[in-house]
Structures are given as structure tokens and as C-alpha cells.
Amino acid sequence: MDKRFTDIIELINRSRNNAIRKVNEELIDLYWNVGEYISNKVELSEWGQSVVKELSQYIQAHDPQIKGFSDKNLWRMKQFYESYKEFPKISTLLREISWSHNLSIFSRCKSIEEREFYIKLTKRENYSFRELERQISSSLFERTMIGNSKLSTVLRETNPDIANTFKDSYVFDFLNLPETFNESDLQKGLIQQMKNFILELGRDFLFISEEYKLQVGNSDFYIDLLFFHRGLQCLVAFELKSDKFKPEHLGQLNFYLEALDRDVKRQNENPSIGVLLCKDKDSEVVEYALSRNLSPTMVSEYKTQLPDKRVLQQKLHELFDNRPD
DSSP: OGGGGGGHHHHHHHHHHHHHHHHHHHHHHHHHHHHHHHHHHTTTOOOOOOHHHHHHHHHOOOOOOOOOOHHHHHHHHHHHHHHHHTOHHHHHHHHSHHHHHHHHHHHHSHHHHHHHHHHHHHHTOOOHHHHHHHHHHHHHHHHHOOOOOOOOEHHHHOOOOGTTTTEEEEGGGGGOOSSSSHHHHHHHHHHTTTHHHHEEEEETTTEEEEEEEEEEEEEEEEEEEEEETTTEEEEEEEOOOSSSSOOOOHHHHHHHHHHHHHHHHTTTTTOOEEEEEEBBBHHHHHHHHHOOOOOEEEEEEEEOOOHHHHHHHHHHHHHHHHHHO
16 A cells, blocks of 8 residues: 555545444434333323334335334334433443444343443444354353452452453353363364454454463473453463363463563563463362462463353342342
8 A cells, every 4th residue: 555645544434434433323312312202102101002003104104215113123212212211321322332232232131230231341342243242142241240350469469450351251162172172172272263262352362372482491381372462561371271270280370471571571561461271160279379379360261151141140149139238
């Protein structure tokens, strides 16, 4: 591309994106206002299901070019308005994501907390519709709320918001692994499904390499997966285990972090972080192992099948019920 004209291309793209955003805001406003109008009429007992159907038929007869106003969609607009009318802060965020995203969120999510979670996440991660659907199906909200990420003391102190970046449990249902598998099978599967892996990790993760080579003395060592996190501005080393967490796993990871910080990390970057991904873990064992660990590390588990949403919701209810007043 001719570098003389790149500024013009940037101006065109910026204006195009602004136009798309404005159109979306107007569309959401329209659906909100239509939903509010129908809601008020129904509340006053002036309209029922038959009237809304007549309205849909009238719109289509009046102007066949107008699409998307079937009686079913009109009722959705009413539900959309009623779901958020008492939450002005969230109603502002609604304009920043598409109608299809909004429709998925308010129709599939039950609580206002869950809806707010996915609205903010969709905006931040710029999810496509399919990506959002996958995150809802994988119970990301419940996993995030329940998750009590096991972090080393150093990691908690140096990165107070670190729990918002990493998860206590990851779901790799896209791998289709056999019932018995090893670390190599897991690594190859994640590499082949890197797009889905990044979706599960978060968009700020940038993949650097698999089997990243570290040379210390006369010996070579290899990190399973190495990433860079844009928000945290640091290298992130993932070590994969096909079995349950063992305290001795941390020694290897700590060694890798020391080598990264000494030989790979740049001066403007923050200390490297290590994530040990295990098939299973005993939370108490993890807590003991990390209590005196001086490296910025955490231990997470992964599942190769979608979790049972009902079980997670029950755990979430129990968590809320046991909170002190």
C-alpha cells in the first residue's frame, strides 16, 4: 500500500465505523421506544396479543419495505424494554452492542447481573454473535462468579485485578480429545484450535509460540505455550498437565518465569506470569503450595466438556445465600 494515502484510508474507516455505530444506536433506540410504547399500552389494559398482531400486520401493509416488526419481534421489544427499564446505567450500554447480541443476552440470561456481565464483556471483547453464544453456553458468568482463582501471594499483591484476567476454570470443549490423553495431545489440540483457545482466554492474549525454547547454561528447556498479554504488558507462560495438580509442578514453572524475566522480558514490560493448567486440582493443596511461593503464578483447571449449567447455577445460589449481610 502506498504510504502517502494511509491517513486517508484511516479517515474513511473511522468514519465508516462511526456511521455503523450511529445506525446501531438509532436502531436500539427505536426498538426500545417501540417496546416502551407497547409495554405502557399493555399495562393500561388497552392492548392485548391480538392488538399487537394487528399492529404488525398494519406495519407490513403500510410499508412492505419495513422489516423486522413481526408480532413475535414486537413482543421481544416489549420484553427488551421491561428487562432494563429500571436500570438506566445498563440501558446506556445496550446501545453499544448490536440487536442480535442484545436479543441473545436478555432472552438467555435470567438475572440483571448476568445480563450486565455479558453486555460489558461483548463490548470489551468485541464478540461476534457466535462467540457470545458460546460463552453463554459455557456458563462463563457462573464460572467467573464462583471461581476463586488460586494465586500466589506475589501475584495478588502486584496485580490486584488479576482475577479479572485469568479464570479458575477453563472449558476446552472444542478439542474433541479422547477419554485418555497426554500433555502432547492437549497442546496439539489447543494449537490447532487457537482461535477458540484465545476466545476462552480473552482477546488481550497474543500467541507467541509453542514449545518456546529457553537456553540456560548448556541446557535447553521448552515452555508449552507462551503468550503476551496486552493489558498486563507481560509475558504469560502456560504449562499443561493431563493429570491432577501436584505441588512439584510449580518448581518447573517458577524456573521458566525466572529465565523469561532474565533473558526474554524487555525493560518496559512487567514481570512474567505463569499459569499451570491441570485437569483437576484440590483447592486446599493448591492453597498450601502457593502460600509461600515467591513467583507470580496461578493454578487453573480445565474441562473438556461444557459444564452442567444447572449445577453451576445451584453453586452460585449457594454462594449468594451464604454471603454475610
